[in-house]
Amino acid sequence: MxxxxxxxxxxxxxxxxxxxxxxxNLFVVVEQAEKLGFLADTAIAMGMVLSPVLNMGVNLWFILxxxxKKQIxxxxxxxxxxxxxLVIQIIYFLN
Known part of the structure; x- marks a missing residue:
């Protein structure tokens, strides 16, 4: 557990x-986002790539x-x- x-x-x-x-994505112009450097790269890698996969796995694990009838x-x-x-991600990536 x-x-x-x-x-x-x-x-x-x-x-x-x-x-x-x-x-x-909503509020910052792309040229300004490039100035963020490492923070922007980390946010994109963890947020847009890793998050949907990990979140889907965690929610599936929770359902199992x-x-x-295990104690959570x-x-x-x-x-x-x-x-x-996860619901927001599904809506975002399917649009």
């Missing part, structure tokens, strides 16, 4: 970077734990946040 807790928290961090990428020690707000961001 420690693995699920770790990956849930890591997915949370990646989801924060996904939200940062969306905000940068629920079906197996992760905070409910964290699982709800990860699921909400």
């Amino acid at each position: 420690a693995g699920f807790s770790f990956f849930s928290r890591f997915a949370f961090i990646c989801n924060i970077f996904f939200l940062i990428c969306l905000l940068v 734990l629920l079906l197996g 020690t992760v905070a409910k707000w964290l699982t709800a946040f990860n699921f909400l961001i």
Whole structure:
């Protein structure tokens, strides 16, 4: 269960970077975003590439734990946040 807790928290961090990428995409001109350098590169890598894959895996793992009636020690707000961001990611990437 420690693995699920770790990956849930890591997915949370990646989801924060996904939200940062969306905000940068909406409010910052591309030329200004290039000036951000390392921060922009990290946000893009973790937010747009790693976050959807990891978030899908964590939510699938959560569903399997629920079906197996295992005890889940992760905070409910964290699982709800990860699921909400997964829905946003599905909408974003399918448009």
